[in-house]
Amino acid sequence: MLRLLAEMRSTEEIAADLHVSVNTVKTHLKSIYRKLAVSRRSDAVRRARERRLL
Template sequence: GGGPAVGDRLSDRELAVLSYLPTMLTTAEIAAELYVSVNTVKTHLKSIYRKLDVARRRDAVHRARELHLL
């Protein structure tokens, strides 16, 4: 096999943000839940999308479920 699994490459904070993606919470609501700024959540989302090789929230949820991250 190649390098580490995608789940291993996601930081704890990215995994925390990822766990909220299946909910209907907005980025601002996720930020409030995690006690971080909206920009911080957006930065984590960009990183999650890049690491999962997706472009949208819905696709990230689908890919994360395939990888058993959700």
């Protein structure tokens, strides 16, 4: 999911690519944001790159 997030895809596009619901993507994104201690997509991508998760 982080890889797709880094490609700046929309929530709907991520859901379609992963064959899950939009709500599932939102739930996972909230978890990712919490674990990376961020509140925005761009911050999540930046922090993931800093931690070499991407």
